[in-house]
Amino acid sequence: MTTTWVEGAAGSLFDVDNLPYGVFSRPGEEPRVGVRIGELVLDLAPVSAAEMLDVHHVFEEPSLNAFMAEGPRVWRSVRRWITGLLTDETERDLVEPHLMPLADVTLQLPVEVADYVDFYASEHHASNVGRIFRPDAEALLPNWKHLPVGYHGRAGTVVGSGTPVVRPCGQRKGPADQAPAYGPSTRLDIEAELGFVVGAGSPLGERVPVSAFADHVFGVVGLNDWSARDIQAWEYVPLGPFLGKSFATSISQWVTPLEALGAAWTDLPGQDPLPLPYLAPEEARGLDIDIEVVLGGRVVSRPPYRTMYWSPAQMLAHLTVNGASARTGDLFASGTVSGTERDQRGSFLELSWGGREPFGEELFGTGRTFLEDGDEVVLRYTAPGALGGRIALGEVTGRIEPARP
């Protein structure tokens, strides 16, 4: 890979070893697919039409789904073609008119989400939650080390980064309360996660083995699984989280293709006991992605994705082991990423240990527990890139608005 001719891109977090895809619009124009280089967006539809790419129509769509449905051979050849355009100086005249500053476009939700599944794949997160909620029992439940525990979330409320998050209302009942009460959540929280987007689906009745992960998964997004802990605690037995989560899940507007993460694969921390053969523990690998949780402009936590117990390929293999089909646009998330240290925890529930140990006094002058109206949370992600530096994944932002009466 040679150097890009695009000014400001070489050596940045959005160099030619990154090239995330997104959907953008400009005033009076239909949303369509673009790719990011440096601080610019390349408008793929006109360039691919001019170059007579077979699949140029997929870039005229208002989501990445049509492009993703083309499958991994097309993903690879499009990436090679884009890389050529942006590194070959002789392409400059063709390409430059279609490069737009980020500031001139509006980014959209990049994916039409089919099904949304949320896993629970961090041992440290699951153990922390167990210790906070069930202090007298084993931190991990008996199934946790045998399968990647997960559940379906609400696909219709997956929103793009920047969408305001309205504080949800619902039923809460504390252990000391006689009866439940209705009102705005008082324990609104984040969950810093990574999301995986299925590009090429699999038919009903067919399993996706761990080894076929890259044939199906197109790329990754940053993901904040907003959670109302008080609503969740009252509702979740026995069928799992529902309204405590379904009001909003934010994802980044940039989808980083799996191909950009080639240098980020790393060994898992280790699985003991060895999972069943369909989870192929000998093949499973993790991702060395650094996350920053930013509250009101201050970094309050740095969850390391490399500490995750279950690999994303094991999640997809488990999701389909019963013959469930996967579809273009399916989104599955890792669950909250938490490391071993206090400042590596991916939720305020953990950072404040259930609200009992306020955090961040040194940053804010006062200790924090759960989200307050007006709070802005940004999740930032970086990974090693193929050029030896780092690449940035899409960031996820959301500001809390007051509950509506």
Added chain:
Amino acid sequence: MTTTWVEGAAGSLFDVDNLPYGVFSRPGEEPRVGVRIGELVLDLAPVSAAEMLDVHHVFEEPSLNAFMAEGPRVWRSVRRWITGLLTDETERDLVEPHLMPLADVTLQLPVEVADYVDFYASEHHASNVGRIFRPDAEALLPNWKHLPVGYHGRAGTVVGSGTPVVRPCGQRKGPADQAPAYGPSTRLDIEAELGFVVGAGSPLGERVPVSAFADHVFGVVGLNDWSARDIQAWEYVPLGPFLGKSFATSISQWVTPLEALGAAWTDLPGQDPLPLPYLAPEEARGLDIDIEVVLGGRVVSRPPYRTMYWSPAQMLAHLTVNGASARTGDLFASGTVSGTERDQRGSFLELSWGGREPFGEELFGTGRTFLEDGDEVVLRYTAPGALGGRIALGEVTGRIEPARP
């Protein structure tokens, strides 16, 4: 309402007080929307085009979604128009060429499912499950009478009636087993339910009050929420059912419009304690729908929907109380319908009391517990109609195929 001129329809379960919608195809033709009268399907696209209906294009679609998205005013006027066509003898020459015998068409999945939510609204079912799984504890969990407990299921594996159901594989671990094992489910079950289809959605941040149910819900379907009890029992703590359910959910190909159920509304059995005001207990009503569970041609159970504790309007109000949006194509189901009597239970888990008390020896010569390969299950539904007789809702059929290696 006068009598229909369509032969064989008057006085049948598919008289003009029923008129369910579906999507059909014929060899070499694109799937499109039809309405059922007697044993015939009326092809709505050409008739509505000939009559110059504004919305005739919605009937050319391969799902009901475009029609449903038009909202309740259009639903009502289309139903009035169809009723006129089928009862006014002078319309016969226009309509008759577009009436096709059911045997000449192939029915399709009628709805492009957006999000799928499954509730747990039968007190008898929830109590039975509690007694089977937690014999030493209270049958109902503390939240059960305060809110309609529910969770998200997999929308991508909702299939049309008649689709074979392949026995799923997965992890199971009995209480006496040292470690989980992988293999085909040995406790495959049905859940006889009713499904509600959202036609007109609601925006993010807005609640749907109990009183607005009919502004949003287009109609009802028969629904079988196939369940692998052994997979479910091992996986479901703490985040709820996942692979034990996600391999298949069957719905009827006919969607009965809510307007056909005017005579079926009835009082709920009674809610005590009174739920919170947003669940408007004083307004909430139930549906007097009879269900038959048919195994291998024999009726093994008759669950009465009128015994359900929570009303469908309360389910939708609860689903959106946190500001979650609803979309055209959202499907929410009642949960298993079980009455007070043994022969009114809507799952084999309950009919066989956890597999310990085989049922149906008088019908089959041998007692039955869970589903065997080759078993065919049909769920049939009827309700009081506006003409004083009964109407049939769409039935749901599925045959069990052996697990795939």
